[in-house]
Amino acid sequence: MIVTVDIPDEFSRYLEFIPEDELPCILLNALKEKIDSSIPKPRLVQEQFNLQDLVSLLNIAQSTGSVTAAEPVLVKEESNESAEKTQSKIINFTPVQQVVQDIDESDDDLDDMDDFMDLMK
């Protein structure tokens, strides 16, 4: 893409000491920094935020090279361990099924609710 910029006279005093051949690069970097600071951090996508908006946002982010994966933040005690991000497969774990008591069963357990009533306001 080729862009021609007409720099207003009032800005020329900021640019007069910059070599002409370096000016395009400096302007481009300033533009990139502005775009980077304008790209919102990953946020909850609202229901009104449609697919087209998301695609546009991603195109902008990709074109500036500003999309990066989140760096893992380690708990202090584990800082000596490897910080590499893993693309994990499903690991083996055994979920323990806690059967919800059937409503038809005795409500004797309501007497045990005393310990939990401070969970309720």
Add this chain to the structure above:
Amino acid sequence: MLMMLRGVSVDNGGSETRIQACDTSEVKCMDNDFMSIRESDFRVKDVEDPTKLCRVLEAPREEFKGIFAQGDTGRAFVNQSVIISSQDAKTSDINYYKQFVFDIAQDAITAWVKNGGYSQYTVGNDISKGVIDEDSMFKYAIVACIPIEEFNGVKDCAKILKQTLAGDYKVEFPLLENKPVVRFNISEELTGVVPEGGVAIRMLKGELDKEDLSLVIDIGHVTTEIALFRGTGLLGKVVSSRFAGSTILANLRLALSNEGYVLTDSQLENVIATKHVKNGKQLVDVTEIVETQERDFIHNYLYKDILDVLNINKVNTKNIQNFIPIGAPMNNPSNNALISEIIQCFKLENAEVKILADDLRHVNVMCANKFAKVLLNKARK
């Protein structure tokens, strides 16, 4: 006049509302697809489910009055959406309360029919036999689930909820035969509030040592609740994150659109559950796409929030005894990338993963129901 006590628990979420009466094990769910209808746009017509439209005639607040409907029944009329905002606190959102009143009215009409409400039109009023008449009233003991952040915040959201709902209601069902009217009362004394996610700790009663640490992560549609418990007591800071099921859906929608699939929300939810997408008559396996999005959701959105809860409470994850996943995205736990990614990221391999219900959407309302029964028993004495 007959005064009948009823107890219910209510979990009014971003994607659906769930209500469970104390006299049943059934959890009734309604998609969060509520609407109001102007009087000028209403007329009696045949609809799929006539109980899903009611006219609130009397209520403690003017905003609660009017015609409200849900789902296909409501769409049969010109309507205005009444949905819970994803930006505001639930207990500050008037639409949350309108839906709440609708939920209670649904329970009331069900109970009215079951208790012989229609008999008054055939055998006449006979108060001596305890038959429901037009002045009969249901008195409710209610326990509602609200996000942990609102439950534990500086603002007394529990009190706001109780005060907002308290009062007498008169609700007509104009699409039902004889246009029955139900009356019910909600009082502050018989209304309780519990934290979403946190209330689930009650399910571990009898198993918890007082020093046991339990991590509860409840991924809803609009918010994700993250809380730590020591024994039965809530430990320190809790987090109500705005990254939740709707985030996963949005990212998955984009990922699948890149593969050429354009899907509605309900189709996406089906894809998450089945890991297959329909391509004409064929079913295409998209397990890798779904699981990548679920893993990325944990890494890019929830990781920091979960870490905050652990670090601020100075908890080493290796000392956590129980991990309790809740919410629709956590269903199918033995083959769930969200659960496995949380375990792996936070080194929870030694913790027991507690699955509290066949459908993890129902954990909060089922746990809250036990509290509702306690309130109901108290009211009966």
